Amino acid sequence: MADVSGLRFSESHEWVKTEGDSAIVGITEYAQSQLGDVIYLELPSVGQHLDAEARLGVIESVKAASDLYSPVAGEVSEVNAELKDHPEYVNQDPYGKGWIVKLRGAKDNPKLLDQKAYDDFVQGQSHS
Amino acid sequence: MTAERTPLYDEHVRLGAQMTTFSGWTMPLQYTSIRDEHRAVREAVGLFDLSHMGELRIMDDALAQRVVTRDLRKLRTGRIQYALLCNDRGGIIDDVLVYGMADGDYFLVVNAGNQDRDFEWIRAQALKPSSAGAAQDDPVFNEGRDWTLIGVQGPRAPALVQRLTGSDLSAVKYYAFIEGRVADVPCVISRTGYTGEDGFEVFCGNHDAVRLWRALLDAGKPDGVQPAGLGARDTLRLEAGMRLYGNDMDAGTNPLEAGLEWTLNLDKDFIGRDAIVRAREHGLERSLVGLKMLDRSIPRHGYPVSADAQPVGTVTSGNVSFTLGYNIAMAYVPPALSEPGTSVAVEVRGTAAPAEVVPLPFYKRPHPK
Numbered sequence: 444m445a446d447v448s449g450l451r452f453s454e455s456h457e458w459v460k461t462e463g464d465s466a467i468v469g470i471t472e473y474a475q476s477q478l479g480d481v482i483y484l485e486l487p488s489v490g491q492h493l494d495a496e497a498r499l500g501v502i503e504s505v506k507a508a509s510d511l512y513s514p515v516a517g518e519v520s521e522v523n524a525e526l527k528d529h530p531e532y533v534n535q536d537p538y539g540k541g542w543i544v545k546l547r548g549a550k551d552n553p554k555l556l557d558q559k560a561y562d563d564f565v566q567g568q569s570h571s
Numbered sequence: 572m573t574a575e576r577t578p579l580y581d582e583h584v585r586l587g588a589q590m591t592t593f594s595g596w597t598m599p600l601q602y603t604s605i606r607d608e609h610r611a612v613r614e615a616v617g618l619f620d621l622s623h624m625g626e627l628r629i630m631d632d633a634l635a636q637r638v639v640t641r642d643l644r645k646l647r648t649g650r651i652q653y654a655l656l657c658n659d660r661g662g663i664i665d666d667v668l669v670y671g672m673a674d675g676d677y678f679l680v681v682n683a684g685n686q687d688r689d690f691e692w693i694r695a696q697a698l699k700p701s702s703a704g705a706a707q708d709d710p711v712f713n714e715g716r717d718w719t720l721i722g723v724q725g726p727r728a729p730a731l732v733q734r735l736t737g738s739d740l741s742a743v744k745y746y747a748f749i750e751g752r753v754a755d756v757p758c759v760i761s762r763t764g765y766t767g768e769d770g771f772e773v774f775c776g777n778h779d780a781v782r783l784w785r786a787l788l789d790a791g792k793p794d795g796v797q798p799a800g801l802g803a804r805d806t807l808r809l810e811a812g813m814r815l816y817g818n819d820m821d822a823g824t825n826p827l828e829a830g831l832e833w834t835l836n837l838d839k840d841f842i843g844r845d846a847i848v849r850a851r852e853h854g855l856e857r858s859l860v861g862l863k864m865l866d867r868s869i870p871r872h873g874y875p876v877s878a879d880a881q882p883v884g885t886v887t888s889g890n891v892s893f894t895l896g897y898n899i900a901m902a903y904v905p906p907a908l909s910e911p912g913t914s915v916a917v918e919v920r921g922t923a924a925p926a927e928v929v930p931l932p933f934y935k936r937p938h939p940k
Contacts, residue, residue, distance in 0.1 A: 479589075479802065480606045482891040483869050485920075501920065503869045505605045505802055505890060508920075527867075534604070 447538055451514070452561035453496075458538065459514040459555065466515055466549035469542045470502065470533060473565045478504040481533040484511075486522040486544060493517060495552040499544065502533070514555055517546030577622035578719050578780035586798055594684030596623035599800035609806050609893045611797035612725045612766050618787055618798045619722035621772065622780070625686025626718050627679040627693065628672075631710035634697050635677045639669055640826065640843070642836035646671040651746040651763060655826055655834050656681075656689060657843030661850055662822040663829065665689050666814065668763060670748060678714075680772075682816045686715040696842065719780035721773045723787060724807075726936075727794040728770035732760065735790055740771075754786030765804060767811025767934055809899065810892050812861060812932025818872055819859065819887040819901055825850050828903065830859045830931065857884060857903040861931040868917065868924035870900035875918040876926075878908055886917060892933060899933050900926070 450458045456474035460467045475481065485501040493499060493513040500511045522544050526532060533541040556564060574597040583590065588599035599620065601608060611617045629635040636643050641654040648671045656664040665685045670678035681689045690713040697711055723732055733740045738751035738760065748761035759774040775783050788796060805815070814820055820829045825847055837848060864870060870889030875882050889900030900917065908915060911930050916923035 479601060480604050483867055505806060506600075508869065508871065531606070 447558055450538070451555040451557060452564075453512065453514040453555055454564060455496075455510075455512045457499075457512060457514045459549075461515070461549055461551075464517075464547060464549050465520065466517055466546040467542050468499070468514060468544050468546065469537055470511070471561070471565075472537050475534050475537045475541070478502065478506065478509065479534075480505045481530045483530055484526050484533070484543065486526075487519050489519050489521060491519045493519065493546070495550070495554075511543065513544075513546070515546065515549045515552045517549035519544055520547040521545040575623070575716075577620055578777040579620045579622060579721075579784050582781060582784055583620065583798075588798070588800060591801065593801055594623060594682070596683055598623055599798070601800040601802045602798045605800070605802035605806060606893055608797055608799035608803035611795060612768055612799055612803060612807055613894055614726065615795035615797070616723060616725035616727040616731055616770070616791055617766070617803065618784070618791070618796055619724065619800075619804060620784070621720040621722050622718065622777075623683035624720050625679075625681040625683055625689065625713075625715035626720075626774075627681060627686065627690055628712040628714055629677045629679065629693065629710060630675060630712070631697065632675045634693070634710055635669075636839065637841055638693050638696055639667070639679075640835045640841055641669065642839045643669065643671070643677065644839075645836075646677075648673055649747055649749065651748060651761065653746075653834060655831060656692070657826065657841070657847070658822060659842055659846060661825045661843040661846030663816070663820045663824050663826060663831075664692060664822060666816050666820070666831075666834075670759075670761070680720075681715075684817065686713065690715075717777065718774050719777050719783070721775075721780075721784060721787065722764060722766075722770065723773060724764045724766040724768045724770035724799075726769060727791075727796075728768070731787065731791045731794050731796065732771050732773070735786060736760070743771075745769075754783055754790070756783045756786075758783070765811075765813055766807040767813070767932065768807075768936055805888075806890055806893060809888050809890055809901070810894055810932065810934035812901070812934075814859070814901070815888060827851055828855055828857050828859060855906050858906050858909045859887070859901055859931075860904055860909045861929045861933055862886070862889075862900040862902050862915065862917065862926040863929045863933075864898035864900070864917065865925040865927060867898065868919040868922070869898050870902075870917045870919065870924070870926070874900075876902045876904055876915055877918055877923060878904075878913075878915045880923070883908060883915065889917075894934050901931070904928070
């Protein structure tokens with residue numbers, strides 16, 4: 444099990460790790476398992492400003508295309524260029540080399556869930 | 572309505588499959604990953620539960636001839652034809668495999684979601700006075716829930732099945748079948764598939780399903796056998812240019828548009844024949860083509876196709892091609908744009924993604940050495 448301490452989660456199944464005003468964003472283990480094989484990501488440009496819960500991009504798996512949302516507001520400082528040739532990293536290591544974007548000037552979003560609350564949320568979803 | 576389960580349902584759950592509902596059946600979507608299962612079928616061997624497929628039996632020569640598009644006089648016992656069922660407007664009701672069991676005995680493998688409707692439709696044709704002779708015993712049987720069907724597909728499939736049977740499978744040519752035993756289970760062994768690979772589709776009684784499935788998994792270990800779900804089945808059949816009923820064609824599609832003229836014997840009478848002949852005289856409005864994406868965009872069912880910024884057609888199936896390393900689609904476009912090499916675009920979330928018309932199938936398996 445990956446180390447997810449210090450991460451916070453959105454109900455749209457992104458995770459965010461903040462350090463000061465910079466943030467790293469990815470999708471959760473649950474999200475990758477639901478999507479299945481990731482084959483393509485459409486990501487924002489560096490410098491683009493994102494509001495919290497704004498559309499960040501699109502993630503495509505063999506099954507379907509799904510929107511990605513930014514868990515926090517901020518400006519895109521880097522996108523994970525490795526995913527262009529290795530989208531499967533999102534499946535293999537969603538909390539590590541499958542990270543998706545980095546943001547600077549990130550602002551807190553009080554609606555985000557801690558790990559316990561997110562796990563409970565996922566439990567509730569999979570039983571609905 | 573609750574989805575139906577195949578006799579192998581518990582096996583799939585035990586193997587950790589992610590299940591999905593397809594055409595009213597609870598079926599494995601994937602066991603490990605679609606990519607891995609796809610590759611296993613192209614490079615080794617995959618095992619598919621296809622028990623959701625429907626099976627119908629027609630015990631009446633004249634009736635069978637009237638409802639399928641192929642000339643069954645050319646179907647010898649022990650051989651199989653791919654054929655269509657059409658309505659009287661020439662629209663495709665289903666695509667089927669017809670097995671020549673004996674004179675006047677045809678076994679049809681039909682799409683899961685169509686089986687009950689096909690059965691009722693064929694029965695209705697049987698009851699019409701135009702069918703030969705007076706009313707007799709009902710000649711149509713719905714055996715869809717009596718059969719387990721296991722697909723064994725991939726370059727190592729023939730060796731795997733051969734190890735489990737005393738029958739000589741080298742004598743079973745493509746689109747032929749025999750009755751025999753596999754792992755001591757009485758079976759119909761059919762050299763057919765929906766993956767573009769060599770392999771077999773093996774029918775057995777439901778009570779033998781688990782025994783046969785486990786025997787194939789066990790005996791296939793040295794071959795790298797991998798259970799494969801509907802996800803890989805879809806990406807494999809797309810590469811092989813095989814149409815999926817409900818996606819690439821339906822009752823509003825005529826066989827000429829779908830590129831299936833080769834399944835028609837227009838010199839015999841069958842339901843829909845006259846409408847198809849008229850459609851051909853009129854000229855087609857659209858035809859099914861292969862598209863190769865020239866960027867990384869993923870084309871999907873329903874996405875618009877454009878040429879010179881004008882809408883010209885629609886994608887019916889699309890995805891990544893794991894084998895070829897680019898993205899592919901089938902789409903309907905006007906015949907004038909159907910020549911290989913023609914430039915078109917697929918509208919992906921408002922962006923025109925460049926694509927090129929290419930011949931079908933996208934993938935042909937290498938010739939055996």
